[in-house]
Amino acid sequence: MKTNVFNATFHIWHSGHFGTISNFRLGRLPNVPTEWMEINAAWGQTVLLLHSLARKMNLTFQRYRLVPYGNYSYIECLEDKSKELPLYASGGFKFFWNTKFDSAMVAFLDCLQQFKEEVEKGDTGFCLPYRMDKGRIEDSSTRSAYSIKIQLNSEEQWTKALKFMLTNLKWGLVWVSSQFAS
Numbered sequence: 001m002k003t004n005v006f007n008a009t010f011h012i013w014h015s016g017h018f019g020t021i022s023n024f025r026l027g028r029l030p031n032v033p034t035e036w037m038e039i040n041a042a043w044g045q046t047v048l049l050l051h052s053l054a055r056k057m058n059l060t061f062q063r064y065r066l067v068p069y070g071n072y073s074y075i076e077c078l079e080d081k082s083k084e085l086p087l088y089a090s091g092g093f094k095f096f097w098n099t100k101f102d103s104a105m106v107a108f109l110d111c112l113q114q115f116k117e118e119v120e121k122g123d124t125g126f127c128l129p130y131r132m133d134k135g136r137i138e139d140s141s142t143r144s145a146y147s148i149k150i151q152l153n154s155e156e157q158w159t160k161a162l163k164f165m166l167t168n169l170k171w172g173l174v175w176v177s178s179q180f181a182s
Contacts (some may be wrong), residue, residue: 004177006016010049013102017156018074019163021045026166027159040071040088047087053176059118061111075107102149106135109165110143111150115172130164137164167172 011022018025018034024042028034048068054061065076067084077083085104109132119126133139138145146161147153 006049006052006173006177010045010173010174012166012173014163017159017163019118019166021049021169022164026162028155029101029159036089037071038089040076043087044068044070044073046166046169047075047108049173052106052113053109053172054115056176056180057115057118059115059124061114064107064111066108066111075104075111077107099151102135102151105150107137110136112165112168112172117173119175123175126175130168132165132168137161137168139164 006012009022011020013020015025016032017029018027018032020026021042022045024045025034026039026042028039028047046064051066051068054066063078065078067074067076071088073087075085075087077085080169085100085107087101087104087108089098089101113132116126116128116132131140131141133145135148137148146157146164148158148161148165150158
């Protein structure tokens with residue numbers, strides 16, 4: 001039996017309302033205030049995974065470059081190289097007025113959408129379970145859309161959007177693993 005390196009390294013699952021990657025929860029709930037260090041670690045794993053899947057497919061993203069850097073991973077805007085969008089936060093009062101974290105999550109979802117579109121070019125049967133569009137992710141079974149942004153959003157809806165995003169990423173991991181099994 002062969003071990004799938006991506007699946008072994010980046011175990012995506014769920015823990016109640018949370019999506020998890022490598023046992024790190026992505027999101028927060030009022031009754032379960034996940035520490036920011038854990039969320040940052042989850043984002044670090046998420047960025048490294050999409051970066052690795054894209055490299056395996058020789059995919060270069062338009063508009064953005066993913067920079068896996070552990071708990072301090074970020075996204076670089078290709079149109080303005082001085083603009084770094086952090087996929088990490090520390091919480092607190094100032095955090096709620098900082099829109100760069102939101103912009104980084106929207107940019108990440110854009111990269112995941114580009115990944116999906118690239119896969120579909122060669123595999124018309126490929127379909128992710130959740131539709132993504134302009135920073136929102138839609139549950140087709142309920143027709144509800146959830147923003148990936150934390151600003152002006154409830155923790156519950158933000159956490160649900162992150163769980164759906166991780167589910168889409170898991171489907172991408174499975175597809176790449178099936179195509180590049182060697």
